[in-house]
Amino acid sequence: xxxxxxxxxxxxxxxxxxxxxxxxxxxxxxxxxxxxxxxxxxxxxxxxxxxxxxxxxxxxxxxxxxxxxxxxxxxxxxxxxxxxxxxxxxxxxxxxxxxxxxxxxxxxxxxxxxxxxxxxxxxxxxxxxxxxxxxxxxxxxxxxxxxxxxxxxxxxxxxxxxxxxxxxxxxxxxxxxxxxxxxxxxxxxxxxxxxxxxxxxxxxxxxxxxxxxxxxxxxxxxxxxxxxxxxxxxxxxxxxxxxxxxxxxxxxxxxxxxxxxxxxxxxxxxxxxxxxxxxxxxxxxxxxxxxxxxxxxxxxxxxxxxxxxxxxxxxxxxxxxxxxxxxxxxxxxxxxxxxxxxxxxxxxxxxxxxxxxxxxxxxxxxxxxxxxxxxxxxxxxxxxxxxxxxxxxxxxxxxxxxxxxxxxxxxxxxxxxxxxxxxxxxxxxxxxxxxxxxxxxxxxxxxxxxxxxxxxxxxxxxxxxxxxxxxxxxxxxxxxxxxxxxxxxxxxxxxxxxxxxxxxxxxxxxxxxxxxxxxxxxxxxxxxxxxxxxxxxxxxxxxxxxxxxxxxxxxxxxxxxxxxxxxxxxxxxxxxxxxxxxxxxxxxxxxxxxxx
Numbered sequence: 001x002x003x004x005x006x007x008x009x010x011x012x013x014x015x016x017x018x019x020x021x022x023x024x025x026x027x028x029x030x031x032x033x034x035x036x037x038x039x040x041x042x043x044x045x046x047x048x049x050x051x052x053x054x055x056x057x058x059x060x061x062x063x064x065x066x067x068x069x070x071x072x073x074x075x076x077x078x079x080x081x082x083x084x085x086x087x088x089x090x091x092x093x094x095x096x097x098x099x100x101x102x103x104x105x106x107x108x109x110x111x112x113x114x115x116x117x118x119x120x121x122x123x124x125x126x127x128x129x130x131x132x133x134x135x136x137x138x139x140x141x142x143x144x145x146x147x148x149x150x151x152x153x154x155x156x157x158x159x160x161x162x163x164x165x166x167x168x169x170x171x172x173x174x175x176x177x178x179x180x181x182x183x184x185x186x187x188x189x190x191x192x193x194x195x196x197x198x199x200x201x202x203x204x205x206x207x208x209x210x211x212x213x214x215x216x217x218x219x220x221x222x223x224x225x226x227x228x229x230x231x232x233x234x235x236x237x238x239x240x241x242x243x244x245x246x247x248x249x250x251x252x253x254x255x256x257x258x259x260x261x262x263x264x265x266x267x268x269x270x271x272x273x274x275x276x277x278x279x280x281x282x283x284x285x286x287x288x289x290x291x292x293x294x295x296x297x298x299x300x301x302x303x304x305x306x307x308x309x310x311x312x313x314x315x316x317x318x319x320x321x322x323x324x325x326x327x328x329x330x331x332x333x334x335x336x337x338x339x340x341x342x343x344x345x346x347x348x349x350x351x352x353x354x355x356x357x358x359x360x361x362x363x364x365x366x367x368x369x370x371x372x373x374x375x376x377x378x379x380x381x382x383x384x385x386x387x388x389x390x391x392x393x394x395x396x397x398x399x400x401x402x403x404x405x406x407x408x409x410x411x412x413x414x415x416x417x418x419x420x421x422x423x424x425x426x427x428x429x430x431x432x433x434x435x436x437x438x439x440x441x442x443x444x445x446x447x448x449x450x451x452x453x454x455x456x457x458x459x460x461x462x463x464x465x466x467x468x469x470x471x472x473x474x475x476x477x478x479x480x481x482x483x484x485x486x487x488x489x490x491x492x493x494x495x496x497x498x499x500x501x502x503x504x505x506x507x508x509x510x511x512x513x514x515x516x517x518x519x520x521x522x523x524x525x526x527x528x529x530x531x532x533x534x535x536x537x538x539x540x541x542x543x544x545x546x547x548x549x550x551x552x553x554x555x556x557x558x559x560x561x562x563x564x565x566x567x568x569x570x571x572x573x574x575x576x577x578x579x580x581x582x583x584x585x586x587x588x589x590x591x592x593x594x595x596x
Contacts, residue, residue, distance in 0.1 A: 047594045048260040049282040049574065049586070052272040054433050055462045056233055056265055060220050061211040062185040063134050063142045066500065067466075068483045074239050074261060074589070075117075075222035076185035079108050079127065079167075084583020087378070087486040089179045093122070093186060093223065093246075094167075097179075103536065106169040106178065107162065115244035116188050117227040124161040129189035131159045133196050139204055140196075143500040144184045146493035150175045152530055176536050177489035188221045202510075225256040225590045237263040247590050255590035267433045277301065282574060283585050286567035287436055288367035294569055303571050306579035310369050311566040312376045313484035315437075316558040317354075317428065317444065319347060319477050321505045324513035332473050332513075336422050341476075345406035347556040349399040351392035353451045354444055358394075359562050363439045371563040373549045374491055376484035378582055380538065381545040388546070390553040399451045416452030425454035429468065430479040432459035440561065441479050473506055473513075486582065488545045492529045495548070497522050504557040521555045 059065055062072045079094040091097075094108040114122035135144045136156045148156055151173045158170040171178065195207040211220060217228035217238075225245050230238035239261040247255040264280070266272045269287060276284040277297065286294055286305055295305060319341035320333050331338065340346050360368045372391050375382045383389045400410075407419040416424040428444065430437045438459050445455040455477075468475045482494065482501070493499040497518050498507045507516065528548035532541050552558070566581035573595040578588050586592065 047258055048262060049258055049592075049594075050262045050264055050280065051283060052266040052275060052281050053237075053263045054265075054267055054269070054272075054431070057213055057231075057237060057263075058463075058466065059211065060213055060215055060217075060228065061207075062187065063140060063144065064208070066143055066470075071228065071237060071239075071263075072185055073224075074226045075220070075224045075228060075242075076187075077224050078183040078185055079110075080179055080183045082180070082183065082485075082582075084587030085578060085580045087582050089183075092183070093127075103174045103176075104171045106171075108167045108169070108182075110165040110167070111246050112165065114223070114246055116190075117222045117242045117244055118191075119244055120188070120190055120221075122186070122188075122223055123164045124167050125164075126189045127167050127186055128159060128161050129193065129196075130185075130187045131157075133189075134187060134192075134207070135184065137196070137205070139199075140207060141500065143493045144181075146496055146499045146501075147177070147181050147490055148184075149492075151534055152527075173534060174536060175533055176541065177487050177533050180485075180487045181489070186223060188223075191221045226261055229260070235265055237265075239263075245590070257591075257593045258589070261589075269433065269435045276569065283568060283570040285585075286569050288364040288564055288567075289436075291365060291367060291567065298569075302573065303569050304577075305567060305569045306577070306585070307565055307567045308579060308581040309566060310377050310563040310581065312378060312581055313482055314371060314374060314376075314558070314560055315440070315479075315481040315562060316371075316560045317350075317477055317479050318504045318558045319426075320473075320475055321519075321557065322473060322513075322516060324473075324508075324516035327511040327514070329514070333476060336418070336420075337426055337476060340418060340424060340426075343406055344555065345402040346408075347559065348392065349402040349406075349451065350448065350453075351556060351559045352395045352399040352402070353453075354392075354447050354559065354561065355394045356562055359440060359443055363436065363443065364562060364564050367567070368562045368564040371560040372553060373560065374482075374494070374552050374558065375488050375545060375549060376486065377563065379484075379486040379488065381486075381488050381532075381542050383542075383546040383549045389549055392559075396450055403451065410452055414452050415454070423454065424452065425456065426476040427456045427458055428477045428479055429458050429460055429465060429475055431462045431465050433462075434459075436564075437479055444479070469503060469506075473508060478503075488548075489529065489533050492526070492533075495522075495525045495529050495552075497526055519555075521551055522557075525551050525555075 053069065057071050058067050060071065062076055065072060077092040079092060080089050081092040082088065083090050093110055093114060095111045097106055097108045099106050110124060116122050134140055135142055135148055150157060150171055153172065155172045160168050162168050192207060192210065195210040196205050198206040213231065217231050220228045222242065225242055226239035227242045229240040241256055241259055245255065249255065266275060272281065272284055273290050275281045298305060321342055322332050323338055323342065325331050356370050360366060372385060372389055373382060385391050403416060408424065409417050411417055418424060428441055430441050441457045445457045448455050469478065494501045496502060505518065505522065507513065525548055528544055528551065532544040535541055568579055568585040570577050570585055575593045575595055576588065576591050577585065579585050
């Protein structure tokens with residue numbers, strides 16, 4: 001693993017020391033020579049941004065992606081996008097749109113002269129193809145389809161071409177999130193049409209295996225400010241300016257101004273910190289444990305730390321409530337453990353046993369807030385505890401009482417047993433390399449031991465984690481998070497009983513599950529999220545989503561933990577940074593410049 005540039009000046013003394021044989025320093029830091037090489041700043045092209053990522057991309061196919069971060073915010077745009085500071089819907093590929101008085105018809109007008117990264121024209125045909133042939137295609141497993149369904153019927157909008165630049169969207173009923181749902185990436189018909197039409201013996205489109213990470217980057221055709229130019233697994237992804245991108249300054253100067261973006265794969269947050277401090281990364285998300293150290297180094301390191309309140313999104317633990325069986329009749333989850341997990345009092349006891357304030361004080365250094373809702377605090381639809389959102393304060397006595405009343409018991413060593421005498425223990429998994437989550441998992445293990453529960457905490461490689469969550473479905477409990485936004489409808493893919501991210505009780509078609517049980521409260525939450533999309537009055541929507549948040553907290557499919565502050569450190573050489581909790585560090589990437 002090599003970086004093809006000279007070492008930065010302030011690292012040259014270190015290089016001299018290493019050349020004199022100070023191998024002990026390398027051993028002390030636990031760094032391979034490959035990792036030391038990653039500390040070097042790429043100076044052959046100073047007009048670039050280098051970012052650290054914990055893992056490789058999982059796909060180059062935007063329609064199939066379910067993880068964040070991903071490459072698609074750099075290389076694709078939809079008809080519209082959101083302002084990273086205000087969350088207002090603003091034009092992207094569409095320069096304008098009109099809405100009928102009954103809110104059932106929208107007409108979008110594309111910008112003139114749009115082109116794909118290979119120079120081919122981007123027209124209304126690409127938009128029609130993307131929605132009708134990909135997102136609405138039941139044979140293509142896209143999470144986008146979940147949030148494009150309208151009303152209780154789950155019908156899709158009718159999307160049709162008026163001319164090369166105009167697209168008509170007809171709704172079967174009023175659908176308030178329609179604008180934001182049309183921000184999904186538009187994909188190239190001239191490249192992907194054949195992949196959608198060619199099917200295998202099971203009737204599945206070849207598209208489902210198209211544009212994996214083994215595809216040469218130059219074959220990925222995009223429409224965003226950048227295009228893929230290089231991918232070396234385990235090392236880096238490189239993006240270069242898309243010369244056909246539509247955006248320009250008022251004087252006609254093309255955007256983006258920065259030539260390239262590099263994702264450096266660094267599978268450990270501590271190593272990312274070392275790389276940033278040594279000058280090898282252009283920015284870094286600031287975790288609370290690292291805040292004090294970085295704050296002291298702002299001037300010397302020529303960077304600024306930005307903060308904008310609690311992060312968007314959620315962090316939680318969740319139990320596998322799926323009582324389904326594989327085609328061979330084998331249960332996904334051990335029936336003994338499944339009975340515990342599906343006991344509400346058990347989940348409530350776990351929620352009361354987790355000491356989130358200690359988590360904030362120790363792991364987050366006080367730079368966080370308790371989290372209680374699936375909807376981000378920045379959303380106007382967020383319901384606070386003061387407004388009636390249920391919470392689970394740290395209370396070990398309450399936790400033990402709930403367990404005893406539910407039929408659990410304690411042995412003479414204080415270990416929790418179920419009514420049949422089985423020791424209560426389960427495996428909690430998370431993605432390895434995320435030190436914050438690993439610390440949270442370690443504390444959860446300790447917290448639950450105080451009510452007699454044994455937690456076997458297992459951080460694992462992200463690919464293995466995804467396989468358990470998406471394919472085998474045989475996990476017991478996980479510690480993960482979802483990204484968030486101001487529009488709650490995006491969470492329908494989580495709370496719809498057949499949504500692709502309904503992870504706590506995931507459906508599966510191939511091979512099909514037998515005996516899957518759906519609780520009434522699951523359907524009630526889904527119904528509320530659907531109702532919230534059917535009305536336009538802000539107060540009415542807020543009331544509906546408030547009811548949904550209460551139901552989620554009452555039934556605890558997710559036990560929400562802590563919302564850390566949104567913080568980032570960015571080199572001062574990057575001009576135009578407008579950091580926000582909503583948009584992140586580089587939401588206005590095409591406007592940014594590198595100081596010469």
